[in-house]
Amino acid sequence: DAMYQVLAYYIFTEITDPHKEVKNHKQFFKDRDVSGRIYISEEGINGQMSGSLEEAKSYMEWLRSDLRFARVKFKIDESSENIFPRMSVKYREQLVALDEKASAQEGGEHVPPAKWKEMLESGEYLVLDVRNDYESAIGHFKGAITPPLKTFREFPEYAQKLSEEVDPEKTKVMMYCTGGIRCELYSALxxxxxxxxxxxxxxxxxxxxxxxxxxxxxxxxxVFDDRLAIPIDGKEAVPISSCSFCEASSDTYYNCANMDCNTLFLACPSCVEEERGCCCESCKEVPRLRPFDPKAGNKPFRKKHLLMQECGCGG
Ligand SMILES: [Zn+2]
Ligand SMILES: [Zn+2]
Structure with a gap:
């Protein structure tokens, strides 16, 4: 049963004292049954959180009552539990990690989902998935191009290469990410x-x-929370990926139990148990291993979870 609402949101807006805003947020969340990961910078705010219907509503109202955040759009989903281990509100220099300056004001045209669907059907566009490879590996729009990048800090070089491979004046590009924030800047690039x-x-x-x-x-x-992977329509989804050991169909990620590795890898239940939660044979031999409990699935490593995420923007 969906007792919790899951909010995902961001807004680019000038925040002159982000540290003060971090404090305001912490003060607001004090003693509330909410969990989340919220980043605040001089350029805006990017957050994901979960809480009861009432808590979610009061946060949305509270945030929007501030003129700087009045236009923020919330994506609202449901969950049966709080989706983060705790509430964390932090200052970040950049909401999306990038080595090159980019402005959301110079980004591509926003397309609502219904129009996006029509555009996909027209076949006239190059569809670009600007999420990390481990994200696109378990799900993506059919036919999308997934840039082969180790980290999306390298996106500027990829954009350059793409502009040499196709005619940038004639190639129409549709770009997507999880919640929209990465596209705001990558589309500008x-x-x-x-x-x-x-x-x-x-x-x-x-x-x-x-x-x-x-x-x-x-x-x-x-998704960058305890759920790790969700069907986008709330129904069942057939895995498109497979176990990295035996090739059985699987879309379950684990962080390697070797604390100095932590690599995300896909595994089926029997292989991950056999490998004691490790991504490869050599990781199994190291001294700093987290104990692996097959019954607990991939949940207990929440603190170490998702260390591969580049910027945690979750967007
Ligand atoms: Zn397997
Ligand atoms: Zn490993």
């Missing part, structure tokens, strides 16, 4: 490289799933 027709999915895959279900989508959506 693509435009800087000469691409003229750049579109970004408004509200990301989360909003698309809420409005259009899983049309043209396959697999699950990777």
């Amino acid at each position: 693509l435009k800087k490289r000469g691409f003229q027709d750049v579109y970004q999915l408004d509200g990301g895959v989360i909003q698309y799933g809420l409005e259009e279900g899983s049309a043209h989508w396959e697999g699950k959506l990777f």
Whole structure:
């Protein structure tokens, strides 16, 4: 039963004293039954959280009552539990980790989910998935291009390469990510490289799933919280990925039990037990191993969870 609401939101807006805003947030959340991960910087706020219907509502009202955040759009999903180990509100220099300056004001055109679906069906566009490889591996729009990048800090180079491979003046690009924030900046970078027709999915895959279900989508959506992977339409999703040991169908991620490795890897229940939670044979031999409890699945490592995430933007 969905007792909790899951909120995902961001807004680019000038915050002159982000540290003070971090304090305000912490003060607001004190003694409330909420969990989340919220980043605040000079350029805005990016958050994901869960709480009861009442708590979620009061937070949304509280945030919107501040003029700087009045236009914030919340993507609202449901869950049977709080999806983060605790509430964490932190200052971040950048909401999306990037080595090159980019401005959301120069980003691509926002496309609502219904229009996005029509555009996919037209076949006229290059569809670009700007999430990490471990995210796109378990689910993506059919036919999307997933840039082969180790980290998306390298996106500027990829954009440059793409502009040399295709004609940036004639190639229309549709870009998507989880909740939309990464596209805000990556689409601006693509435009800087000469691409003229750049579109970004408004509200990301989360909003698309809420409005259009899983049309043209396959697999699950990777999320940066305890759920790790969710079907985008709330129904069952057939895995498109497989166990890294035996090739059995699997979309369950684990962090390697070697504390100095922590690599995310896909495994089926029997292989992960046999490997004692390790990603490879050599990791099994090291002294600093977390004990692996097969019954606990991939949940207990929450503190070490998702160390591969580049910036934690979750967008
Ligand atoms: Zn297996
Ligand atoms: Zn490992």
